[in-house]
Amino acid sequence: MEKKTVTELNPAGGQADKFVILLVDDEEEILEYISDVFSEKYRVITAQNGLEALERLHDDIVQLVISDVMMPGMDGYQLCERIKSDFEYSHIPVILLTAKTGLQATIEGLEMGADAYVEKPFHTDFLQVQVASLLRNRAKIKAYFANSPLVHIKSMAHTKGDEMFLEKLQNLINERLDDPELGVEYLADRMNMSRPTLYRKIKSISSLSSNELINITRLKKAAELLSEGILKIYEISERVGFSSYKHFGRTFSKQFGMSPKDYVQSRQENAH
Structure with missing residues (x-):
């Protein structure tokens, strides 16, 4: 697959200029729903399990990962841990989505290196704010360094x-x-x-x-x-x-x- 570059400091341009978000969930309906929410502002790619997500990370330059926690095979915690421990991907922010509630579940996600932890059911506006905040902060840091x-x-x-x-x-x-x-x-x-x-x-x-x-x-x-x-x-x-x-x-x-x-x-x- 041809690798695509992304102009991160100008995410408002055409499709090639948009931030790339990887969505990971084993339920097709949820992938389609969240993709619809983000596809206007971002280029969205999807995977249905952790192993497929790692393949997508290899093929595309991804700026952020949103992953469900409960998935067969490699779950969201394991995927997050793999991303954060891999030299090539460790800088990518990860948002974990889970139906688990309570402080212990949140701590477990953060211990795996997650940058944000969102409990289901969530309001899409809240998730969009989390994504925009993480990407905006990263972009500001990069622009500050360059300029x-x-x-x-x-x-x-x-x-x-x-x-x-x-x-x-x-x-x-x-x-x-x-x-x-x-x-x-x-x-x-x-x-x-x-x-x-x-x-x-x-x-x-x-x-x-x-x-x-x-x-x-x-x-x-x-x-x-x-x-x-x-x-x-x-x-x-x-x-x-x-x-x-x-x-x-x-x-x-x-x-x-x-x-x-x-x-x-x-x-x-x-x-x-």
């Missing part, structure tokens, strides 16, 4: 595993930051991952492609060096891997909304 010069890459991590992954990735990029030819092949090799797996993980966590993340890491290091006020702008441009000073200036301005020179001036003004 803020000095925000660390680890700010996007939602699990310890993701934090370690992002930190290792940034360290690898920084080691070769002055190399204009630094590319995905080098990162995939050093991370011991295939290019598609690396792409999926980076895209899911950050909404960026591998090359876009490399470029933003260059620009963030440039912002850090500009803040120090020691090197000249053209020296910083070379140090972070831009062969052209003008290209560096245009790229920096496009990413952060101001030129390197204006950024230096704003930092100096804020320091006083």
